[in-house]
Amino acid sequence: MRLPVTAGDFREQARSRLPRFLFDYLDGGATDEHSLRANETAWRDVTLRQRVLVDVDQVDTRTTLGGQACAMPVVLAPVGLAGMMAQRGEVQAVRAADAAEIPFTLSTVGICSLSEVAAAANAPFWFQLYMIRDRGRIEDLLQKAWQLGCRTLVFTVDLPIPGMRHRDTRNGLGATGLRAAALRAWQVSSHPNWLWNVALRGGPLTFGNLSEAVPGGRNLDAFKAWVDSQFDPTVTWLDIAWLRQRWQGTLILKGILEAEDARHAVQVGADGIVVSNHGGRQLDGVAATASKLPAVVAAVGGQTEIMVDGGIRSGVDVFRALALGANGVMIGRPWAWALAAAGETGISQLLRSWQQELRLAMMLTGVTEIAGIGCAQLDQLSGFPAGEYE
Ligand code: FNR
Numbered sequence: 001m002r003l004p005v006t007a008g009d010f011r012e013q014a015r016s017r018l019p020r021f022l023f024d025y026l027d028g029g030a031t032d033e034h035s036l037r038a039n040e041t042a043w044r045d046v047t048l049r050q051r052v053l054v055d056v057d058q059v060d061t062r063t064t065l066g067g068q069a070c071a072m073p074v075v076l077a078p079v080g081l082a083g084m085m086a087q088r089g090e091v092q093a094v095r096a097a098d099a100a101e102i103p104f105t106l107s108t109v110g111i112c113s114l115s116e117v118a119a120a121a122n123a124p125f126w127f128q129l130y131m132i133r134d135r136g137r138i139e140d141l142l143q144k145a146w147q148l149g150c151r152t153l154v155f156t157v158d159l160p161i162p163g164m165r166h167r168d169t170r171n172g173l174g175a176t177g178l179r180a181a182a183l184r185a186w187q188v189s190s191h192p193n194w195l196w197n198v199a200l201r202g203g204p205l206t207f208g209n210l211s212e213a214v215p216g217g218r219n220l221d222a223f224k225a226w227v228d229s230q231f232d233p234t235v236t237w238l239d240i241a242w243l244r245q246r247w248q249g250t251l252i253l254k255g256i257l258e259a260e261d262a263r264h265a266v267q268v269g270a271d272g273i274v275v276s277n278h279g280g281r282q283l284d285g286v287a288a289t290a291s292k293l294p295a296v297v298a299a300v301g302g303q304t305e306i307m308v309d310g311g312i313r314s315g316v317d318v319f320r321a322l323a324l325g326a327n328g329v330m331i332g333r334p335w336a337w338a339l340a341a342a343g344e345t346g347i348s349q350l351l352r353s354w355q356q357e358l359r360l361a362m363m364l365t366g367v368t369e370i371a372g373i374g375c376a377q378l379d380q381l382s383g384f385p386a387g388e389y390e
Helices: 007-017 020-027 034-044 089-100 114-120 135-147 166-170 178-189 192-200 220-230 237-246 259-267 289-300 315-323 333-365
Strands: 063-065 068-070 074-076 126-130 152-156 250-256 272-275 305-308 328-331
Touching: 007 020, 007 333, 020 166, 020 178, 020 333, 034 289, 034 315, 074 333, 089 114, 089 333, 114 135, 126 135, 135 237, 178 192, 237 250, 250 259, 259 272, 259 289, 272 289, 289 305, 289 315, 315 328, 315 333, 328 333
Parallel strands: 074 328, 126 152, 152 250, 250 272, 272 305, 305 328
Antiparallel strands: 063 068
8 A cells, every 4th residue: 555645546545435437437538538538638748947056945836826825826626526526526636625625615516504504614605506497596695605605606608418437337427227326336246435525425416506406306317407407508798698697796707718708898897717637538639738728828817717627736837837837737636536435534635745845846946926027937948938028
């Protein structure tokens, strides 16, 4: 046995702890998973300039994101079904995020409800919303989130329809019928710890925020069928304007890849954007987010807050994203792997290690504060030429 250190270590532990359909749901991407892989490898192509003999005794990783003070420029991204990765998973995650002084984002399709997470949180957390057909339901959720102290809304715009995730289909996830149920039951039977701790002692395993919307929905399949029928492909920028009028807090649009869309986001009054391809889970074939970020920064940097996600796997990757012009990053799979592997403690361990890596990257590039990270720290050879992104 070895102690987990990196996101990859937690991933391997998650693989052995979760029934296969759940690990694949978390780990997988759309179609052939090219964009998923590209997200990770693109960060490694961003090389940095080492600087020496600079006084780096006092390094500060603190910043502000979405109007909230953070100990480092990292936010836990919304991950649907996170509450199936460990017992009441979103509650454990918000506690770890609070301890690390960074924001946690609750997914619309989380297992734990807004109220359950609010009861566990001791700092404001963020809420993620998808546009669903029933606008009355959206208004109710906005009101509830506000009443419970959420002040930052992350509105996801890259999911007019769920992507084709072949691993899920192979595992019978979301499928009805005896064969799919038998397959999943077989996978669960070889993970008695998960069965006992999460399925039996960690229920109810339904979508906490949507329980009123799916009357009689007792199992996850009923909820998933409802949610899949509710994603609204008619949504346009007009709906974002509608939303802007109804949300007085910080509004962040997640799922922007093109500079043109980033400009629209600014025009419609978004306070921030997340450059994201949904972790390679939607359109396989789109470019890695690291390679799309510079053009977005050139288009709207300084006018709106820019975060990026997809394939960020270390504190050094966080530094790379900032060097390319982002104000902060979101991370999805890494925190959910750590949650599956070791619960709240796992997430805390991972975040501590990333903060230390970020601090180290700052020291070895001669930067002492987050605002000081920029294109000057990019190596000329990286293919991301310094000076282009200001
Ligand atoms: C997601 N993501 C996501 N995004 C969102 O806006 N709402 C959601 O409910 C979910 N659900 C979800 C489930 C799972 C299992 C994954 C892996 C991802 C996307 C997520 O917020 C984020 O954009 C990506 O995960 C970022 O990529 P990495 O960090 O996972 O590589």
